[in-house]
Amino acid sequence: MSLQTAHSPARRATEQLMQVRGLTMSYGSGAAENKILQDLDLDVRAGEFVSIVGPSGVGKTTLLRCLSGLLAPKAGTISVGGQQITGPHPDLAVVFQDYSRSLLPWMSTRENVAFPLQGKGMGKAERNALADRNLAAVGLAGQGDKYPWEMSGGMQQRVAIARALAYNAKVLLMDEPFASVDAQTRFDLEDLVIDLHTNLGVTVILVTHDIDEALYLADKVVVIAEKPATVVDVIETNFGEVRDQVETKADPRFAEARARILHRLRDH
Amino acid sequence: MAETAVSTRPDNARRRTRTVRTGTSPAARLLERSWLIAVVFILWWVLSARSTNFFVPSLQEILAVLARDLSSGVIPDGAAYSLTNLAAGLLLAVAVGIVLGLILGEANRLRQVVDPVIHFFRSVPQAALVPLIIGAFGMGQGPKIYTIAFACMWPVLLNTIDGVLGVEPTVRRFAKVYRIPPGLYFRRVVLPAALPQIVAGVRVALPIGITVMVVSELFAATRGLGFYILNSSATFQVPETWAGALFVGVIGYILSVAFVLCERRILRWYIKSGAK
Ligand SMILES: Nc1ncnc2c1ncn2[C@@H]1O[C@H](COP(=O)(O)OP(=O)(O)O)[C@@H](O)[C@H]1O
Numbered sequence: 001m002s003l004q005t006a007h008s009p010a011r012r013a014t015e016q017l018m019q020v021r022g023l024t025m026s027y028g029s030g031a032a033e034n035k036i037l038q039d040l041d042l043d044v045r046a047g048e049f050v051s052i053v054g055p056s057g058v059g060k061t062t063l064l065r066c067l068s069g070l071l072a073p074k075a076g077t078i079s080v081g082g083q084q085i086t087g088p089h090p091d092l093a094v095v096f097q098d099y100s101r102s103l104l105p106w107m108s109t110r111e112n113v114a115f116p117l118q119g120k121g122m123g124k125a126e127r128n129a130l131a132d133r134n135l136a137a138v139g140l141a142g143q144g145d146k147y148p149w150e151m152s153g154g155m156q157q158r159v160a161i162a163r164a165l166a167y168n169a170k171v172l173l174m175d176e177p178f179a180s181v182d183a184q185t186r187f188d189l190e191d192l193v194i195d196l197h198t199n200l201g202v203t204v205i206l207v208t209h210d211i212d213e214a215l216y217l218a219d220k221v222v223v224i225a226e227k228p229a230t231v232v233d234v235i236e237t238n239f240g241e242v243r244d245q246v247e248t249k250a251d252p253r254f255a256e257a258r259a260r261i262l263h264r265l266r267d268h
Numbered sequence: 269m270a271e272t273a274v275s276t277r278p279d280n281a282r283r284r285t286r287t288v289r290t291g292t293s294p295a296a297r298l299l300e301r302s303w304l305i306a307v308v309f310i311l312w313w314v315l316s317a318r319s320t321n322f323f324v325p326s327l328q329e330i331l332a333v334l335a336r337d338l339s340s341g342v343i344p345d346g347a348a349y350s351l352t353n354l355a356a357g358l359l360l361a362v363a364v365g366i367v368l369g370l371i372l373g374e375a376n377r378l379r380q381v382v383d384p385v386i387h388f389f390r391s392v393p394q395a396a397l398v399p400l401i402i403g404a405f406g407m408g409q410g411p412k413i414y415t416i417a418f419a420c421m422w423p424v425l426l427n428t429i430d431g432v433l434g435v436e437p438t439v440r441r442f443a444k445v446y447r448i449p450p451g452l453y454f455r456r457v458v459l460p461a462a463l464p465q466i467v468a469g470v471r472v473a474l475p476i477g478i479t480v481m482v483v484s485e486l487f488a489a490t491r492g493l494g495f496y497i498l499n500s501s502a503t504f505q506v507p508e509t510w511a512g513a514l515f516v517g518v519i520g521y522i523l524s525v526a527f528v529l530c531e532r533r534i535l536r537w538y539i540k541s542g543a544k
Pocket residue numbers: 027028034036054055056057058059060061062063
C-alpha cells in the first residue's frame with residue numbers, strides 16, 4: 001500500500017483477506033451487561049472497499065475497535081490473511097472518528113505521519129521521505145512543516161489518512177472519517193479515498209451512518225441493525241471503478257440500493 | 269508554604285501569556301509592568317528615611333550594606349553556594365517528579381495504592397521537615413539539596429500525574445493501534461501531552477525551593493544566603509538581615525521571569541495552538 005509498491009488493481013481482487021466469525025461484544029458484566037454486537041460475520045476480499053452502515057449508537061465504533069484489536073471480543077474470531085488477531089496488528093491501520101484529536105499537536109504534519117514508522121524502527125531520512133510522499137498522495141505536498149492546528153479540519157483529515165497510508169497496512173479501518181467536515185470538503189475527501197483505493201489497491205473498511213456515503217464509496221455495503229447489532233443485509237454495488245458525485249448518485253441502481261437499505265433499517 | 273495551590277491550570281498560563289503578547293511597544297510594556305515596583309521602592313525609601321526603629325533601618329542604609337557585602341564577596345559567595353543547592357535540588361525534584369509521575373499516571377492500580385501516601389506527604393509543611401532531614405542526614409551540602417528536592421517534588425509529581433491522566437483517549441488509542449513502543453510512547457506522546465501541566469508544577473515548585481533553600485541554611489550551615497540572614501539577625505546586624513532578604517527576593521523575581529521565558533520556548537506549540 002505504500003506508494004512505491006504497486007499492488008494489483010483494486011476492485012478485481014478476489015482473494016479473502018479479512019474474516020470475522022460470530023463476533024459478539026458487550027460492555028459491563030452480570031446484571032449490568034450491555035450487549036452491543038451479536039454473532040456478527042464479515043468477509044472482506046483483498047482490495048475491496050467495504051462500507052458498514054448503521055444508525056447512530058448501533059455499535060459501529062465498537063465493531064471497528066474490535067476489528068482494530070483495541071477491544072477484545074467476548075466471543076468470535078477475527079483473522080487477517082488467515083492469521084487470527086489478538087490485538088493491534090501491523091496489517092491494520094485506523095483513521096479515527098475524532099481525527100483532529102488523534103493527531104499530535106506538538107509534532108509537525110511530517111512528524112505525525114513519520115512517527116509510527118519510527119516505532120517500526122525505520123531511520124529518520126527514510127521515514128521522512130515516506131511521510132512527504134504520502135502527504136503528497138493526499139494532496140498536501142510541501143505542507144510537511146505545518147502543524148495540525150494550523151490546518152483546516154479537512155486538511156487534518158488528510159494528514160490522518162496519510163499517516164495510515166504510510167504505516168503500510170493491508171487494511172485501512174475508518175470510523176465515520178468525514179462526519180465533522182462541511183459538505184464540499186466531505187465530497188473532496190470521499191473522492192480522495194476512492195482515488196487512493198483505486199490507485200494503491202488498499203483494502204478499506206469504512207463505517208458510516210450515511211447511506212449515500214456508504215453506497216457511493218463501496219464495492220460492498222454491510223448493513224448492521226438491531227440491538228444487539230448484527231448484519232441484516234449485504235449489498236454488492238456495481239457502479240464501476242470511476243465514480244462521480246453527481247452521476248453515480250443519480251444512477252437508478254443507486255436509488256434502488258438506497259431504498260433497499262432504508263427498508264432494511266426500518267424493518268429492524 | 270508547600271500547600272500553595274498545586275494545580276495551577278495550564279489554561280491560566282495560556283491566558284496570561286496571551287495578554288502579555290498583545291502589548292504595544294516593548295518600552296510601554298516594560299513601564300506598565302515595572303511602575304508599581306518603582307513606586308513601592310520610592311515609598312519605602314521615603315517612609316524609612318527617618319526611621320528610628322532599630323528593626324526597621326532606612327532603605328538607604330540597607331542598600332549601602334548590600335552594596336558593601338556584594339563587592340566584598342560575602343553575598344556572592346553565599347549566593348553561589350545557595351543557588352547551587354537550589355539548582356541541584358530543583359533538578360532532582362523535576363527528574364524524580366516527572367519519572368514517578370509518568371509511571372504513576374499510566375499505572376492505574378499502583379496510583380490508587382500510592383495516592384494517599386502522596387497526599388499525606390504533600391500536606392506536611394515541608395519547612396517543618398527541614399530540621400528533621402538535616403538532623404537525620406547531617407550537615408554538609410547533600411542534605412540541603414535533598415531537602416529542597418523533597419519539598420519541590422510534590423507539585424511536579426502531582427501535576428505530572430494530572431497531565432498524564434489528561435492525555436486524550438484518542439491519542440492513547442492511536443498509540444496502541446499503531447503499536448508505538450513504550451519508550452517512544454512515554455518520550456514522544458505522554459511527556460509532551462503532559463508538559464503544560466508539568467511546567468505549571470515546576471512554576472509552583474520554584475518559590476517553594478527558594479524558601480526551603482533559605483530555611484535549610486538556618487540549621488547547621490556555615491555558608492549561603494540563609495546563613496547570612498540568620499547569622500546577621502542572631503548578632504543584631506539588622507541592615508544585613510534586610511539586605512539578605514531583599515537579595516533573595518530579587519533572585520526569586522529574576523528566576524521567575526527567566527522561568528516564564530523558558531516556558532514560552534518549551535510550550536511554543538501549546539501556546540500557539542491555544543491562541544489560534
Ligand atoms: N466504553 C463504553 N462503555 C460502555 N458502553 C459503551 C462504551 N462505548 C460505547 N458504549 C455503548 O455502546 C453502544 C454503541 O456505541 P458505539 O459503538 O459508539 O455506536 P456507534 O459508533 O454506532 O454510534 C452505545 O449505546 C454506547 O452507549
